[in-house]
Amino acid sequence: MNLVTVSGPPSVGKTSVILKTIVSLKERKLKVGVVKFDCLFTDDDILYEKAGVMVQKGLSGGLCPDHYFVSNIEEVTQWGLDNKFDILISESAGLCNRCSPYIKDIKAVCVIDNLSGIGTPKKIGPMLKSADIVIITKGDIVSQAEREVFASRVHSVNPGATILHVNGLTGQGSFELSTLLYDKDEDITTLKGKTLRFSMPAALCSYCLGETRIGESYQMGNVRKIDLGKREI
Amino acid sequence: MGVLTVPDLRNKKIDTLLTDYPFAETFLVNNGIDPEKFRDSSMEDYFRQLDPEHMEDHAIDPDHLLTQFADFVNQMLSFLGEDNKIVESITILPGHDKSGNPENFTEFVIRKNEIVSIVGPTGSGKSRLLGDIEWAAQNDTPTGRSILINKKTPDKKWRYSSSEKLVAQLSQNMNFVMDLSVFEFLELHAESRMITDRETVIKRIIKEANNLAGEKFDPDTPITALSGGQSRALMIADTAILSRSPIILIDEIENAGIDRKKALKLLLAEEKIVLMATHDPVLALMGNRRIVIKNGGIDKVIETTEEEKEILSEIEELDRKVQNMREKLRNGEKLTSE
Numbered sequence: 001m002n003l004v005t006v007s008g009p010p011s012v013g014k015t016s017v018i019l020k021t022i023v024s025l026k027e028r029k030l031k032v033g034v035v036k037f038d039c040l041f042t043d044d045d046i047l048y049e050k051a052g053v054m055v056q057k058g059l060s061g062g063l064c065p066d067h068y069f070v071s072n073i074e075e076v077t078q079w080g081l082d083n084k085f086d087i088l089i090s091e092s093a094g095l096c097n098r099c100s101p102y103i104k105d106i107k108a109v110c111v112i113d114n115l116s117g118i119g120t121p122k123k124i125g126p127m128l129k130s131a132d133i134v135i136i137t138k139g140d141i142v143s144q145a146e147r148e149v150f151a152s153r154v155h156s157v158n159p160g161a162t163i164l165h166v167n168g169l170t171g172q173g174s175f176e177l178s179t180l181l182y183d184k185d186e187d188i189t190t191l192k193g194k195t196l197r198f199s200m201p202a203a204l205c206s207y208c209l210g211e212t213r214i215g216e217s218y219q220m221g222n223v224r225k226i227d228l229g230k231r232e233i
Numbered sequence: 234m235g236v237l238t239v240p241d242l243r244n245k246k247i248d249t250l251l252t253d254y255p256f257a258e259t260f261l262v263n264n265g266i267d268p269e270k271f272r273d274s275s276m277e278d279y280f281r282q283l284d285p286e287h288m289e290d291h292a293i294d295p296d297h298l299l300t301q302f303a304d305f306v307n308q309m310l311s312f313l314g315e316d317n318k319i320v321e322s323i324t325i326l327p328g329h330d331k332s333g334n335p336e337n338f339t340e341f342v343i344r345k346n347e348i349v350s351i352v353g354p355t356g357s358g359k360s361r362l363l364g365d366i367e368w369a370a371q372n373d374t375p376t377g378r379s380i381l382i383n384k385k386t387p388d389k390k391w392r393y394s395s396s397e398k399l400v401a402q403l404s405q406n407m408n409f410v411m412d413l414s415v416f417e418f419l420e421l422h423a424e425s426r427m428i429t430d431r432e433t434v435i436k437r438i439i440k441e442a443n444n445l446a447g448e449k450f451d452p453d454t455p456i457t458a459l460s461g462g463q464s465r466a467l468m469i470a471d472t473a474i475l476s477r478s479p480i481i482l483i484d485e486i487e488n489a490g491i492d493r494k495k496a497l498k499l500l501l502a503e504e505k506i507v508l509m510a511t512h513d514p515v516l517a518l519m520g521n522r523r524i525v526i527k528n529g530g531i532d533k534v535i536e537t538t539e540e541e542k543e544i545l546s547e548i549e550e551l552d553r554k555v556q557n558m559r560e561k562l563r564n565g566e567k568l569t570s571e
Contacts, residue, residue: 024375027375098292114410115410117411118411118421121263122263122265125291125292126292126294129292129297129301130294130297139402140404140406140407141406141407141408141410142407142408142409142410143407143408143409143464143468143471144401144402144403144407144468144471144472144476145418145419145422145468145471145472145475145476146409146410146411148422148425148426148475148476149421149422149425151395151396152395152396152425152426153263153425154395155305155308155395155396156259156260156263156264156305157263157264158301159260159301159302159304159305159308160300160301160304162393163395170360171360172360172363172364173364175364175368175374175375176364176368176392179373198292198294199289201289201290
């Protein structure tokens with residue numbers, strides 16, 4: 001089985017891109033499964049079901065979504081193997097713009113959109129910088145110049161990646177993406193022993209444990225303060 | 234200069250790197266390294282002075298960063314080293330339609346400075362044809378078509394390079410979304426294309442755009458404040474002059490506020506191949522040939538007939554009249570019957 005992890009900020013069109021790409025994968029008679037990771041709510045699973053794709057969803061609720069992802073990806077992989085998928089796609093939103101739920105030797109796709117502003121590629125951490133394939137969406141509504149500038153910014157923070165433009169509405173570019181996703185020689189049987197491409201942000205303070213009160217005396221553990229310069233009294 | 238390796242990058246002074254590869258500054262800045270501050274240090278020194286906590290916070294992985302840095306420099310070197318290899322022609326070799334019937338032509342060659350229209354109902358496969366061209370298909374797309382560039386099997390770079398795409402697109406729904414003035418915007422685009430004499434290029438684009446638009450605009454106008462016609466004009470002038478893509482796809486251009494004939498002339502003057510997906514007779518007949526798409530395949534290729542060319546001049550006359558009326562209304566004049 002092939003495993004592909006797809007991530008990107010909320011509302012960039014990850015689900016649309018994946019759905020369009022699955023159409024091309026299915027034409028090649030490949031059996032595709034999807035697992036959708038989200039925080040509080042998603043009904044994207046219904047979209048996948050409607051498209052005839054087997055899907056699982058995982059909501060992280062009060063936990064960090066990326067920590068939740070990495071704690072569950074092995075189980076999900078086994079689910080994919082049990083169902084004899086040729087390719088399993090995991091979809092997750094990167095919420096803090098730093099996290100990177102990518103795993104070494106597992107194909108990593110990052111989806112971002114042209115509308116997010118040209119400063120964005122610089123702001124997103126490993127999710128963009130260490131992706132193998134970067135998909136840029138919503139190219140149909142911005143100018144050619146903006147597309148070129150945006151792609152060159154992405155290129156300057158991740159020169160090794162293949163950058164593709166995909167239109168989630170019309171599917172333009174999704175066939176091309178599908179050719180990059182599946183490799184018949186690749187066969188994942190477990191993720192045990194594999195490592196993340198980059199460590200996730202550390203957090204263990206009183207608020208992680210349910211504290212709601214504000215003020216220094218309630219803050220314990222891994223706490224850091226904003227630097228506001230020297231205060232004049 | 235040969236290929237740059239990771240050990241070179243690691244130990245050379247940043248100052249030396251910037252002298253050898255001035256474009257490396259973009260990479261450093263976008264990865265949060267201030268080149269001024271570290272001129273006398275090497276990348277190795279830079280990493281050494283970084284606080285581990287800072288590295289953790291900013292997700293800096295030295296080896297990964299150096300590999301990417303080397304990739305960036307080497308890609309840029311090959312990009313700049315290429316002596317503007319011009320795309321003289323593209324050739325489409327036939328595949329099949331959605332039902333598997335072979336397409337009815339032997340080869341279709343489009344040369345630079347040429348306009349070809351693409352017609353057919355929505356969903357007939359126009360986007361797939363463009364997709365095939367952009368991806369430089371080699372009998373490996375759903376249509377089975379192949380694309381040749383300058384009569385030869387194309388280089389893989391057309392597929393995977395972010396700076397060299399075969400097709401640039403202009404369409405009705407496109408808008409400017411950046412919050413910049415016209416000048417700043419063009420400067421940014423020129424910068425991303427590594428243009429050295431930006432001022433001259435920018436002035437030329439603004440001049441050409443004003444030449445296409447009904448109403449003139451200044452370099453300091455915010456791009457989001459441009460009218461529909463002005464935006465369209467700026468997009469066309471910018472794409473004609475600054476885009477590196479040899480093929481321009483136009484997906485309908487609105488009639489209002491822009492001289493479409495001049496727009497096409499400008500694109501052709503910049504040695505572009507122009508493909509037009511449109512059913513507007515004024516545009517569709519401007520091409521010497523038109524591709525008819527049906528059921529996912531190229532059904533036939535029609536040469537624009539003499540009769541059609543006559544019809545074109547008639548409708549162009551009509552078009553001009555309507556444009557004049559529009560201009561009069563804009564200027565607060567009354568319309569008269571002659």
